[in-house]
Amino acid sequence: MSSPAAPSSRLLAWLDERLGIGEVITFLRHKTVPKGGHEVWYYFGGVSLFLFGIQVATGLLLLFYYKPGADSSYESVQFIVTRVPFGWLIRSLHSWSANLMVFAVFVHMFSVYFMKAYRPPRELTWMTGMVLLGLTMTFGFSGYLLPWNTLAFFATKVGTDISGLLPVVGPAVARLLRGGDEVSGATLTRFFGFHVAMLPAAFTAVLAVHLLLIQRQGMSEPLRAKTDSSKEGMPFFPGFILRDAILWLGVLALLLVLCTFLPWELGVKADPFSSAPAGIRPEWYFTFMSQTFKYLPAKIFGIDGDVVGICTFLIGGLILFFVSFLDRRAGRGERSPLFTLFGVLVILFMLTMVTLAYVKPY
Amino acid sequence: MDAGTANDVSRRRLLDALLSGGILAFLGSVVYPVVRYLTPPKVHEVVATSVVAATVPELKPNSGKIFRFGSRPGILIRLPSGEFRAFSAVCTHLQCTVQYRSDMERIWCPCHNGQYDLAGKNVAGPPPSPLEAYDVMLKGQDVVVSRRA
Amino acid sequence: MRAASPPIQARVSTAARATLLLGIVATLALPLRPASADEVENTCIICHMALPEPLNTPVEGIKHDIHAEKGLSCADCHGGDPTVMDLTSMAPETGFRGAPKPAEIPQFCGRCHADETYMRRFNPRLPTDQLSQYWTSIHGQRLRKGDTKVATCVSCHGVHGIIPPDRANSPVFPANVPDTCGHCHSNPQYMAEYKIPTDQVEKYKRSVHAQMVLVQRDFSAPVCNSCHGNHGAYPPGVTSIAEVCGQCHANNATLFTKSPHKAAFDKLGLPECVTCHSNHEILHATDAMLGGNDGTVCRRCHQPDSPGYAAAVKMRQAIDQLKDVMGDTEAMLAKASQMGMEVSDEEYNYRQDIRPQLVKVRTETHLADANSVLEIAQDGIKAAERSDAAAKATVTEATARRRNLLIPLAIIVVVMGLLYLKLRQLERPGNSNNHPG
Numbered sequence: 001m002s003s004p005a006a007p008s009s010r011l012l013a014w015l016d017e018r019l020g021i022g023e024v025i026t027f028l029r030h031k032t033v034p035k036g037g038h039e040v041w042y043y044f045g046g047v048s049l050f051l052f053g054i055q056v057a058t059g060l061l062l063l064f065y066y067k068p069g070a071d072s073s074y075e076s077v078q079f080i081v082t083r084v085p086f087g088w089l090i091r092s093l094h095s096w097s098a099n100l101m102v103f104a105v106f107v108h109m110f111s112v113y114f115m116k117a118y119r120p121p122r123e124l125t126w127m128t129g130m131v132l133l134g135l136t137m138t139f140g141f142s143g144y145l146l147p148w149n150t151l152a153f154f155a156t157k158v159g160t161d162i163s164g165l166l167p168v169v170g171p172a173v174a175r176l177l178r179g180g181d182e183v184s185g186a187t188l189t190r191f192f193g194f195h196v197a198m199l200p201a202a203f204t205a206v207l208a209v210h211l212l213l214i215q216r217q218g219m220s221e222p223l224r225a226k227t228d229s230s231k232e233g234m235p236f237f238p239g240f241i242l243r244d245a246i247l248w249l250g251v252l253a254l255l256l257v258l259c260t261f262l263p264w265e266l267g268v269k270a271d272p273f274s275s276a277p278a279g280i281r282p283e284w285y286f287t288f289m290s291q292t293f294k295y296l297p298a299k300i301f302g303i304d305g306d307v308v309g310i311c312t313f314l315i316g317g318l319i320l321f322f323v324s325f326l327d328r329r330a331g332r333g334e335r336s337p338l339f340t341l342f343g344v345l346v347i348l349f350m351l352t353m354v355t356l357a358y359v360k361p362y
Numbered sequence: 363m364d365a366g367t368a369n370d371v372s373r374r375r376l377l378d379a380l381l382s383g384g385i386l387a388f389l390g391s392v393v394y395p396v397v398r399y400l401t402p403p404k405v406h407e408v409v410a411t412s413v414v415a416a417t418v419p420e421l422k423p424n425s426g427k428i429f430r431f432g433s434r435p436g437i438l439i440r441l442p443s444g445e446f447r448a449f450s451a452v453c454t455h456l457q458c459t460v461q462y463r464s465d466m467e468r469i470w471c472p473c474h475n476g477q478y479d480l481a482g483k484n485v486a487g488p489p490p491s492p493l494e495a496y497d498v499m500l501k502g503q504d505v506v507v508s509r510r511a
Numbered sequence: 512m513r514a515a516s517p518p519i520q521a522r523v524s525t526a527a528r529a530t531l532l533l534g535i536v537a538t539l540a541l542p543l544r545p546a547s548a549d550e551v552e553n554t555c556i557i558c559h560m561a562l563p564e565p566l567n568t569p570v571e572g573i574k575h576d577i578h579a580e581k582g583l584s585c586a587d588c589h590g591g592d593p594t595v596m597d598l599t600s601m602a603p604e605t606g607f608r609g610a611p612k613p614a615e616i617p618q619f620c621g622r623c624h625a626d627e628t629y630m631r632r633f634n635p636r637l638p639t640d641q642l643s644q645y646w647t648s649i650h651g652q653r654l655r656k657g658d659t660k661v662a663t664c665v666s667c668h669g670v671h672g673i674i675p676p677d678r679a680n681s682p683v684f685p686a687n688v689p690d691t692c693g694h695c696h697s698n699p700q701y702m703a704e705y706k707i708p709t710d711q712v713e714k715y716k717r718s719v720h721a722q723m724v725l726v727q728r729d730f731s732a733p734v735c736n737s738c739h740g741n742h743g744a745y746p747p748g749v750t751s752i753a754e755v756c757g758q759c760h761a762n763n764a765t766l767f768t769k770s771p772h773k774a775a776f777d778k779l780g781l782p783e784c785v786t787c788h789s790n791h792e793i794l795h796a797t798d799a800m801l802g803g804n805d806g807t808v809c810r811r812c813h814q815p816d817s818p819g820y821a822a823a824v825k826m827r828q829a830i831d832q833l834k835d836v837m838g839d840t841e842a843m844l845a846k847a848s849q850m851g852m853e854v855s856d857e858e859y860n861y862r863q864d865i866r867p868q869l870v871k872v873r874t875e876t877h878l879a880d881a882n883s884v885l886e887i888a889q890d891g892i893k894a895a896e897r898s899d900a901a902a903k904a905t906v907t908e909a910t911a912r913r914r915n916l917l918i919p920l921a922i923i924v925v926v927m928g929l930l931y932l933k934l935r936q937l938e939r940p941g942n943s944n945n946h947p948g
Contacts, residue, residue, distance in 0.1 A: 242937070260913055490729070
């Protein structure tokens with residue numbers, strides 16, 4: 001690492017005297033990552049974190065020029081994209097990175113799921129992770145409306161309508177989200193508050209817990225890899241960290257290419273009085289839900305089809321959330337093919353619905 | 363191993379130096395756009411709601427001027443009495459741009475001979491409704507036009 | 512009014528029998544009439560209601576008549592005594608005028624409608640010149656000569672059930688006028704002896720004006736009476752067509768009047784605007800109408816070696832050149848948009864700038880002066896080029912972005928490589944940094 005008596009170690013000594021960071025450094029030096037051929041999946045958590053960092057940075061920058069309001073949202077985004085130097089870049093980075101982050105978080109969640117890393121003692125890590133997934137999607141949903149263009153406006157309408165289908169609390173939730181009975185300027189203000197204040201605070205808090213738990217407990221080893229426990233783990237620092245850095249730089253390069261060649265569209269300013277464009281749907285990470293609703297019959301066993309749909313999603317979500325407690329076999333260290341199958345089915349279902357939404361968007 | 367150590371050390375120093383340089387360059391390529399971004403652009407903000415349409419001495423009484431208002435044309439007229447008035451210059455018939463006719467003391471549309479009086483009301487020809495009126499304020503020598511609240 | 516009672520089927524053969532019947536009907540009808548202190552007993556209605564067709568049709572129609580709305584009744588037009596329940600109600604002493612013959616109809620209506628003092632009671636702003644105008648019209652003139660086939664007041668306005676022209680169910684409501692005129696004018700058998708075309712309405716319905724009125728419900732566009740006159744209907748004379756069209760198309764008319772075509776057309780007896788644009792089937796004017804090719808309106812008169820032909824060719828070339836530049840500009844805007852640049856403002860400004868220029872240059876052709884058309888086309892070209900420059904700037908910017916991307920990309924790739932080397936170095940076996948601790 002650093003050569004002795006270098007300025008950096010003097011600085012570290014100074015800080016250590018005051019903050020006791022020596023312990024942290026020792027801990028980091030000892031931290032290892034299990035080797036077993038599954039390392040590649042371990043990176044997705046870090047990528048998600050990196051992308052979250054990009055979101056925070058670009059989001060902060062956008063705040064300098066963005067003006068929320070039905071009369072100024074669209075115009076201010078247009079201003080950023082056309083008049084502010086590198087505004088186009090910051091904006092496109094924010095939009096692309098948001099999508100990549102959602103993707104990364106999903107991959108992270110599923111890879112953890114299939115490696116059964118949710119089993120005890122990592123229940124809290126898993127649950128905080130699920131909360132972070134929900135918060136990420138909420139970030140996406142609230143942020144999507146902020147440019148106030150036609151697609152965003154109607155996608156929000158569809159989305160809040162779906163939330164209104166929740167049994168008992170549905171209409172109240174929808175009203176709370178919308179700030180009224182319709183999507184309007186009030187919704188915009190509300191979503192802005194969610195997106196730049198409430199959600200970042202909640203996300204940071206839960207993320208801190210999530211990361212702390214990981215540091216305390218170390219990385220979980222997949223059940224199958226137990227046989228290779230004789231192999232030494234890869235040291236977190238510098239091995240894993242440098243690999244993380246290389247990967248993160250690669251992701252950044254990818255983002256830059258995307259922003260330059262496929263810049264994010266401005267769209268047409270939202271007009272609440274116009275009719276919805278044909279085939280309107282929310283962003284891709286919600287389409288598995290919205291597309292499902294298109295296929296549900298009006299009534300299933302006498303209950304409203306849509307309500308059955310949303311309850312099914314709710315139940316599926318709860319199963320995933322509490323899987324640490326439900327999967328007893330994994331908890332005992334045994335294989336649990338049932339839960340693996342459940343995960344595979346969920347992925348297949350989501351992929352099918354998303355594909356249909358884009359191939360057959362009536 | 364000792365024979366290669368000196369080489370190793372110099373190679374390591376080179377790598378470290380290159381790496382430091384590379385990281386600095388990278389940080390620079392991040393900081394530069396951010397600093398440019400934060401520097402206020404020449405046009406400070408997009409104001410679609412108010413614009414300086416003309417200066418007071420520019421328009422004589424009983425004359426008019428077309429100006430850009432947001433993304434649409436507007437017409438600023440000065441009445442014979444000296445008062446300033448402003449309207450949308452988009453004709454309500456088929457969206458041609460209207461003009462001021464001092465001989466008629468009317469706002470006139472050349473496309474189908476539509477006429478509006480000095481209050482913007484459609485008084486002759488095909489236009490079905492009046493021109494949208496804007497607020498006019500005098501700020502020193504500037505005539506500022508803004509959308510009605 | 513009163514509820515209709517079932518008609519009594521009986522033939523009225525003698526006056527006595529009629530009186531008897533009337534007596535019976537009156538007796539029967541009496542108890543059915545709701546008592547009302549304000550109601551005037553209108554015996555015309557009571558009797559005619561019970562008669563067979565066609566004598567009972569006025570009763571139904573009069574319910575919706577504007578005259579009835581204003582408090583007028585049968586006797587106000589036809590005379591007679593509406594309080595008497597027998598045939599003396601129609602005696603000459605009562606001033607009974609009966610149903611007028613076709614030739615008498617204009618005077619019949621004009622008795623009130625041409626009387627300013629009388630009409631002032633009802634609507635001071637309603638014109639009272641319909642009758643005098645009518646006599647100047649073709650219909651009026653022929654009627655005087657004894658032709659009863661021509662239109663009179665009731666032909667267009669109806670008779671018992673007259674609705675004001677500003678209501679949508681009136682036969683003279685603008686959207687209904689073409690069909691009302693067409694009732695006679697589109698009937699070849701009816702119009703056979705007059706030797707004028709009967710396809711005007713059919714042709715009109717294909718025109719842009721009909722599109723505006725009948726489809727878009729924009730009543731600023733003309734229908735038959737807008738050009739031909741209301742009551743003084745007489746097709747505009749050959750030399751005044753430009754004035755009529757110029758009511759709306761002011762610039763075109765002024766330019767035409769100043770052009771050499773005016774004198775030439777008048778001399779040749781050619782109808783002014785109609786010669787190129789047709790009179791009833793006025794379609795959307797296109798640039799294809801202008802120029803030296805076969806099929807243009809210019810070619811109809813101007814021979815290939817004539818100065819008029821040369822001017823036509825020049826004008827068309829000027830407009831084509833403008834359209835070429837416009838095409839280039841639009842391609843540049845599309846390219847910028849395709850490259851991902853935000854050009855909605857530039858696109859909007861382009862359309863706003865170029866539209867008046869196009870209208871201007873096409874209008875200017877009516878002056879038939881190639882040089883002035885060229886001048887205005889140049890203005891249009893400048894406007895298009897301005898937008899083109901704006902679009903090009905964004906394309907340049909987009910290209911620059913792609914090029915400049917290489918810099919940070921190169922730095923990133925280099926740093927990635929260096930990090931990898933560092934990693935290799937740190938993890939080389941024997942290297943003291945490899946071991947945890």
